[in-house]
Amino acid sequence: MSHADAAWFDPQAEPPEDPWDEPPDDPYEDAAPVSPQPIRAGGCARAARAPQFRTALDALRSVYGFDAFRGDQAAVVDQVIAGGDAIVLMPTGGGKSVCYQIPALVREGTGLVVSPLIALMHDQVDALRANGVQAAYLNSTQDASERAAVERAYLGGELDLLYVAPERLSGQGTRSLLARGTLSVIAIDEAHCVSHWGHDFRPDYLALGDLAEAFTGVPRVALTATATEETHREITQRLHLSDARHFVASFDRPNITYRIVVKADPRRQLVDFITAQPEGVAGIVYALSRKQVEQTATFLRSKGIDALPYHAGLPASMRAEHQARFLREDGVVMVATIAFGMGIDKPDVRFVAHIDLPKSVEGYYQETGRAGRDGEPAVAWMTYGLSDVVQQRRLIDAGEGDRAHKQRQQQHLDAMLALCETVTCRRQNLLAYFGQASEPCGNCDTCLEPPPTWDGLIPAQKLLSTIVRLQRERNQAFGAGHLIDILRGAGTERIRSQRHDQLSTYGIGADLSDQEWRSVVRQLLARDLLQAVGEYGTLAVTEASAGVLRGETPVPLRRDVATGTGARTRKASAPVDLPEGDAALFEALRAWRTRVAREQGVPAYVVFADATLRALAAARPASLADLDAISGIGAKKKESYGRAVLEVIAQG
Incomplete structure (x- = not known):
């Protein structure tokens, strides 16, 4: 057998780097140190947090500024408030957090949220406090005095919600602390991490099933945006949720356009794709290795694109700086391994690009789902070639695990390859993987430009x-x-x-x-x-x-068309569906929001989402009372920003 033949990669493309020359990135590694906000410390005596609102709808209107729940949210909230357990499968951007935050505000006690990432806790706590909710977290970024203050606040009945990582719940000290207070609800976020066969298995999630016995009578809700039927069963079994009511929403993200193009010169193709996007939008580019991340970011910067690298091998201070810029500045492109993204709540990511083949459809769905969380149009783009297939098979063959584990990895890869090579609707293929049927979407590359086939x-x-x-x-x-x-x-x-x-x-x-x-x-x-x-x-x-x-x-084969970006997007940065006059006011409101966010040191979307700014630009409210009709403005934000917003509108 000849061992000299290494020409398995596309000749025009750079050879992929040796996947064994560096350790894999841990997607759950703490993204970066974050500075905790102070929590009002109460006494040490046990006290239960009194319900903040009489009904779920009162909480929704006052805190979030919304008049009605979406989809299954109302049914989930009713189930949990009544003391029942729930399993919630809902796509990214579908509003899963409302399903446990509202019950925590209506039930007596403090809501416990098990969250896998410090960055995710930080963002959610910031957003909750901006809405007037008393929220806090316990994690490794805090010193002893800061943790003690949070603990006193919990025991004093001063917290609506408390966020912890699954690892912290493994310690007897944390469980003892929680037992001394009163829990209103237990929410297990990213519950797919409990599955051995899932793409993000995390061993500490296995111990969360014991929470049913440790805190009897406290309703539990497990939530995820990524679960096959098998993973769904594992969540039910491993978290001891056999009596839970199941809520399975459609995994469809109709606002995302899926595009996969043949790999020729991936960096040039990536540049062409990014420069075809609307000006000033944020995006994420995923690569398989740290070296590829840094080389790609450097190349994009040489082409005038504001690109930043992110992987677990970078210093924590650099990761923190790059993450902060991505969250708070317009037009930043983050080039990253899978260590980045799961803890990012940024709603206005307009594109997610892959220059290497993801290992599974679950991973691909979750990563692309970080685009367009606000419901506005977004693009999931990938360049894929022969080198990706061979490299992934090599990784499986050389990896750890028994034959059954490698066989399952191969099945994941086969499903991913089927998505890449399909000649039918990509969205149909993607949803079928999760056991959901759909009609052709008309908004993916194979629907918009059906590929020709030939007899191979x-x-x-x-x-x-x-x-x-x-x-x-x-x-x-x-x-x-x-x-x-x-x-x-x-x-x-x-x-x-x-x-x-x-x-x-x-x-x-x-x-x-x-x-x-x-x-x-x-x-x-x-x-x-x-x-x-x-x-x-x-x-x-x-x-x-x-x-x-x-x-x-x-052997019917798809005929590869001339390689290009596969992107057909508008170049203007104006918001969707706004006339010219309203668009100018929208930009003025966005500039005001940017200034406020910088002064407060929070991402712009924590102040107001784009959808709220568009509603303000279209409605042009003239009084504080008029703001009550604007979706996304609750009581706290009306108090904090109402007069300033009205001034911007009056000037506009």
Whole structure:
């Protein structure tokens, strides 16, 4: 067997770096140190937090400024307020946090929220306090005195909500503290982390099932935006929620346009895609390794794009600075590993791009779901090629775990490849993975520009025959590059020295270009009609290959179109559906919001969401009473910002 053939990557693209030259990033590592806000400390005597509101709708209107719940929110809230358990599967941006925050404000006691990331706790606590809710967290960023102040506030009945990480709940001290106070509800966020087969398994989540016995009578709600039917079952079993009521919303994110383009020159393609987006928008670019992250960020900056790197190997101070800029400035693009994103509540991310193939559909769905949380149009873009397929299979073969674990990883990869290679609606494919049926969306690349298909049976037979002959006649195996050279009749030194020009299949594939052959290889790999094996990614036949060689298995292939960004977006930065006069007022309100956010040291969306600014620009309220009709302005924000907003509108 030849070990010299390393030409398995696209020739125009940079070879992917060795995946073993660095440790993987931990997506749950604390993103960055954060400065806790002071909490009013009460006495040490146990006291239960009195209900802040009489009804759920009172809380929704007063705190959030909304007149009605969305989707299943009302049913979930009623279930939890009545003391029942719930499992909530709801897409990112669907309003999961309302499902436990409202019950915590209506029930007696303090709501406990188990959250996997310090950054996520920090953002949510900031947003809650801006709405007048007494919220706090306990985590490793606090010193002893700060933690003591939070503990006194909890025991004194002064907190509506308390956020902790699952690791902290593993300690007896934290459980003892919670038992000395009164809990109104227990919310387990990102509950898919309890699943061994999920993309974000976190061992400390397994211990959370004990909360049912430790705090009897306290309703529990498990929430996630990412769960297959199997993961859903695991959440139910491992968290001891057999009596819970299940709420499964559609995972569809109709505001996201899914686009996957053939990889040729990924960095150039990425630049073309980003520069096609509206000016001043924020986005996230995901890469597989730290080295790729830093190289890509440097390249984007050289092209005039305000790009920042983020991965777990950077100093904590740099991660904190980059995260703060991304949250608080316009037009920043974060280039990151999966260590970034799960704890980010930024609602106005307009695009998420992948320059490496995600390991699973769950991971892809969660990462792309960070775009367009505000419901406005967003794009999920990915460039994908043969190198991605072979690299991911190498990672699985060389990784840890038993045969069953690797088989499951392979199934995850196969599903991801099926999404990439589909000739039908991508959204249909994506939702089907989560067990949900849908009609063609009309808003993905395969719907907007249906890919042409062609009969690939004969080319597949030629390729598979070459592999079989090399194996049987010479006990040799090679990667895609050399096999394509044989089929195309190339006169390379390697072919001559190996006497491969004497094979019966030599030159029988000259009718296809090198890139067309690479497309054939990529699609056969995706359909398990071909497999990449060993350290060097040599190609071998599979059991399913026999049907192709006999001519019994049809091989329809998608024809790769000319490589481009696949992006068709407007270049203007004006808000959607606003006339010119209102758009000018919207920009004035946004400038005011930016100033206020900088003064307070919080992200702009903590002050007001874009949707609220658009409503203000369209309605032009003239009095404080008029603000009550604007969605997103609760009592606290009306008190804090009402007069300033009215002044901006009057000037406009």
